[in-house]
Ligand code: BES
Ligand code: ZN
């Protein structure tokens with residue numbers, strides 16, 4: 017679908033359907049709409065940011081349902097400069113539908129959306145300025161939709177090899193350098209990462225993406241958990257908790273979406289994305305409870321539960337990252353790490369863990385502006401006291417005493433693999449709940465949300 021901003025009155029734009037948002041109407045109830053003489057009248061309660069997004073989400077779903085029009089047009093009437101994002105989010109994120117696996121899914125007729133530069137409220141901005149704002153929001157939302165597609169795609173289509181190739185293909189015409197390391201490399205260099213997929217015929221892959229390397233910009237490193245399917249391994253998950261575990265690659269895909277968006281917006285920032293793809297399977301070769309495995313630096317982990325695989329993968333990725341990349345300004349990891357985060361904070365937010373309270377609060381504050389929510393889950397010193405103490409190895413992979421706080425404890429495990437100089441630069445972002453939702457909300461349907469891309473862009477504006 018193509019969105020074009022046109023510097024002409026709406027009546028001069030050729031299209032069979034014009035969307036008209038109306039605030040006052042005798043008969044129309046909130047959110048209702050009707051078509052009359054090539055015009056779709058939509059009742060809008062007010063022109064606040066989220067009302068615009070919500071109303072346009074409903075409108076687009078309606079248009080796609082009747083599936084009759086090749087193009088539609090809308091003017092900027094009532095939509096101020098600050099609300100352009102609300103408009104584009106409604107049009108693009110609201111109309112997203114994941115139909116790739118439906119044999120009978122209808123092909124959408126809608127190809128073009130025209131936005132007319134008419135009745136625009138903010139006269140202080142030129143057509144070019146408004147156009148560039150619209151275009152930037154289109155870039156962001158298209159990348160969110162691409163990330164949603166990747167996360168939603170099922171495990172047999174997104175094995176570590178297949179998803180790495182897909183990522184490489186998407187980045188072909190960008191400035192991003194893409195290096196894919198194979199299982200032989202991983203076995204030698206990141207042995208703990210290798211071990212968690214020993215039970216799978218689908219071999220792991222490490223993808224290292226670089227943008228603006230050594231150009232003197234701020235340097236952000238993003239690390240992502242990409243478990244393409246999580247059965248739990250020998251500590252097998254119950255069926256009800258297993259069937260949607262294709263979502264377990266959301267961390268890695270989110271950071272792919274972030275780096276691609278930053279490339280497409282040409283932002284002046286050096287960014288590295290380290291993606292670890294692996295499948296946690298069960299077989300006679302799988303890693304087992306009781307095994308002791310070694311990380312890249314030689315630290316040993318006693319496996320007490322093979323379902324706590326994400327933190328092991330991250331441990332090696334952290335050691336790899338800190339060996340390979342110097343002078344890091346920020347180091348953020350994104351992972352669907354703990355089921356307990358949903359019980360703790362619900363499906364609408366990500367859990368934020370780390371040593372730097374100021375940094376966490378900054379992330380929380382800037383993200384609210386783009387309607388993405390994070391909850392600070394604070395460390396306190398008691399959590400650290402011997403909670404991963406193994407009787408035979410350096411660490412266990414799950415806490416040995418039941419002190420609760422599973423999401424915080426996930427962060428505390430990873431912290432063991434972080435160098436001192438990076439402690440204050442680190443955020444652990446647990447997106448287990450918000451990256452893939454079970455009931456539709458805002459401009460999201462069941463499935464992947466693409467959460468996290470908008471908020472980091474907002475964060476980057478402040479550094
Ligand atoms: N991938 C899961 C976490 C998860 C659960 C993500 C539900 C999304 C929805 C992760 O690998 C896992 O299984 N974690 C365990 C950790 C526990 C054994 C310490 C969990 O949350 O139960
Ligand atoms: Zn697991």
Ligand code: ZN
Pocket residue numbers: 243246264323325326352353
């Ligand atoms: Zn997992």
